[in-house]
Amino acid sequence: MRLILYTGKGGVGKSSIAAATAVRVAQLGRRTLLVSSDLAHNLSDIFETRIGGDPVTVAENLNALEVDALKEIRDNWGPAQDYFAGFLAYLGMDDAVAEEAALLPGTEELFLLTRILKELESDQYDAIIVDCSPTAGALRLLTFTDTACTKLNRLLNLERQVLKLMRPVMNRFKAMRHIVPSDKVYGTFEDLIRDVGHLGEILKDPEVSSVRLVLNPDRVAIAETRRAFTYFGLFGFPIDGIFVNKVLPRELADGYLHDWFALQQQLLESIDESFLDVAKFRVPLLDSEPIGLPPLSRMADGIFGEKRPEDVLSVTKPVSIAREDGQYRLGFWLPNIAKHDLNVGRKDADLILTAGNYTRVFSLPDSLVDREIGEAKFDDGRLTITFEAAPA
Ligand SMILES: Nc1ncnc2c1ncn2[C@@H]1O[C@H](COP(=O)(O)OP(=O)(O)O)[C@@H](O)[C@H]1O
Ligand SMILES: [Mg+2]
Numbered sequence: 058m059r060l061i062l063y064t065g066k067g068g069v070g071k072s073s074i075a076a077a078t079a080v081r082v083a084q085l086g087r088r089t090l091l092v093s094s095d096l097a098h099n100l101s102d103i104f105e106t107r108i109g110g111d112p113v114t115v116a117e118n119l120n121a122l123e124v125d126a127l128k129e130i131r132d133n134w135g136p137a138q139d140y141f142a143g144f145l146a147y148l149g150m151d152d153a154v155a156e157e158a159a160l161l162p163g164t165e166e167l168f169l170l171t172r173i174l175k176e177l178e179s180d181q182y183d184a185i186i187v188d189c190s191p192t193a194g195a196l197r198l199l200t201f202t203d204t205a206c207t208k209l210n211r212l213l214n215l216e217r218q219v220l221k222l223m224r225p226v227m228n229r230f231k232a233m234r235h236i237v238p239s240d241k242v243y244g245t246f247e248d249l250i251r252d253v254g255h256l257g258e259i260l261k262d263p264e265v266s267s268v269r270l271v272l273n274p275d276r277v278a279i280a281e282t283r284r285a286f287t288y289f290g291l292f293g294f295p296i297d298g299i300f301v302n303k304v305l306p307r308e309l310a311d312g313y314l315h316d317w318f319a320l321q322q323q324l325l326e327s328i329d330e331s332f333l334d335v336a337k338f339r340v341p342l343l344d345s346e347p348i349g350l351p352p353l354s355r356m357a358d359g360i361f362g363e364k365r366p367e368d369v370l371s372v373t374k375p376v377s378i379a380r381e382d383g384q385y386r387l388g389f390w391l392p393n394i395a396k397h398d399l400n401v402g403r404k405d406a407d408l409i410l411t412a413g414n415y416t417r418v419f420s421l422p423d424s425l426v427d428r429e430i431g432e433a434k435f436d437d438g439r440l441t442i443t444f445e446a447a448p449a
Contacts (some may be wrong), residue, residue, distance in 0.1 A: 058265055059367045060177060063300075064195035065271035066278050070302035072099035073347045073356065074271055074340065075188035078366045080350060081357035083119035087183040087367060090176055091121045094169045094198065095190040098123040103348055112176075116350055122176070129168035133245075166198045167253060174256045184367045192285045193269075196415070199268075200292055202257025203417065261367040263295035267369060271300045274324040283331055283393035288415050290375035290390050298370040299332050300360070301325065302340040331393065336371035378422065380436070385425055385444040392438030401433045401442065408442070 063075040072093070079091035080086045090112060093100045100123055101108045103116045109127035176185055189195035249274035260266045268289050268318070272278040282299070289296055304325065310318040329337060339358050364370075377388040391399065391412060400411040406426045408419040436442075 058177070058182075059172075059184045060187070060259065060266045061184065061367065062189050062195070062199075062266070062268050063271055064189040064192050064268065065300075066273075066281050067191045069271045069278055070300075070340070071271045071355075072103055072188045073093075073192075074269075074300050074302060074360070075186050076100065076103045077347065077353045077360060078182075079119055079121075079186040080116065080353045081361060082184045082365075082367045082422055083116055083188065084354065084357075085365060085367070085392040088181060089119050089120060090182045090186065091115075091119065092173060092176065093121075093123045093188040094173065095188060095194075096126065096165070097190075100188065103353070105349055110205060120182075124169050124172045126165035126168050127174050130165070133168060133171065166201050167249060169198060170201060170256050171249065171252050173198045174252050174259075177256075177259065192281055195286070196288055196292075199257075199260060199289075199294055200415070200417075202253050202260060203292055261293045261295070263297075263369065263372065263374075265294060267297035268294050269298040269300060269370075270296060271302055272323045272328075273303045274301055274328065276324065279324060279328060279331070282328075284413070286332065286335075287391050287394045287412060288375075290392075291410060291412050291415055291417050293376045293417075293419075295375060296335060299328065299335050299337045300340060301328055301337065304339045306341045334371065334373050372378045376419075378425075383446040384431065385428065387425065387439040387442045387444065389442075390438060391435075391440055394438070396435050399435060399440065401430075401440070403430060410440075411442040 063071045063078070063079065065071050072095070074357055076091060079089050083089040091100065092370075093108075098108075100121050104121060106113065106121075108115070108121045108123050110123065112120035112122045115121045173185070173187065176182065191196065226335045270282050270285055270289075272282040284294060305314060305318050305321055307318075325339070340356070340360050343352075343356065345352070347353050360366075373390065375390050379386045379388070387408075389410065394412050398413050400409075402409040402411075406421050408421055410417045410419060425444050427447050431443040431445045433440065433442045
């Protein structure tokens, strides 16, 4: 089973390349699902077919699905949504408005994730290709499986204990009935947290999951991709390919586009240098939009040639643990970030890593929990944290 996610800046060609990938994987005989988790869905336009919230077959072995977050919430939120709607109505909100408002911010992401998990566990597919939202949204989506879940879980446990004590009293007052969530509401939350946490584990397993970054050879996209590379690494999501799309073909090097072409050559070199260990694919600017099966199939020829796009294209280990002379070394591959933007902290069994605006709470493995941090070093994009020998 393979789960492959494409992300990048808006307009760089994520949907096109994800679709071309899915078309090729299906042609190679794998049962394939192409999922759009971008709220601005493009797949219907790319396949010139109506694609919606349930999978439709768009080619042999190929289904496509544009996740409808609101529908997912309505279908799955059930008790929790009723609770919130009841609560808001109790506060004086009109019923219909309350129902809409009960779709809390952030829940869209949660339900995109649970839908992906549902398809993954359906055993109907050998490969699921996800056309993600642009980089920041995709990061938010994936990191939801990490930080948000841990926090929400702690909060729920705490609240549940407090409310357990208060519920008998509060239930006696009719007006307060809506403020006290039932066990069923908690159950829904707990299922959700468990599912999303489970998906987080899958997303960090490099044999199953790969994140692929799509960019164009321009300075803005390169800068964004460098940061994305670091942040995905920070959270332990394996990146196995960088796709440079809309590269001007050599035929266009003369005339009006001469300067553009020359600049792109420099930028392509700088992309090669920025992502040394990662497989890179150059995709030419085509002479028309890749829309419909034959153009997508040709696009896949150009990108992958004889390669199988569902294979792990290259191995980068964002997080590693090594043991030497009784000491453990925990390594994070965080290129393209300045030392002063990086912070390492610790709270009990959690290591707290901050890079720029992102913080990862990294749960230390059992073997490291009892050990003191010896030193933290940052060299050449590699953060190495040494843990002292365990206390006797
Ligand atoms: N290699 C390419 N050559 C020509 N047009 C392309 C190429 N890749 C994508 N496009 C076109 O560029 C536009 C944006 O691509 P799209 O895949 O929708 O980007 P994204 O999903 O990243 O927003 C679309 O019109 C698409 O058909
Ligand atoms: Mg798109």
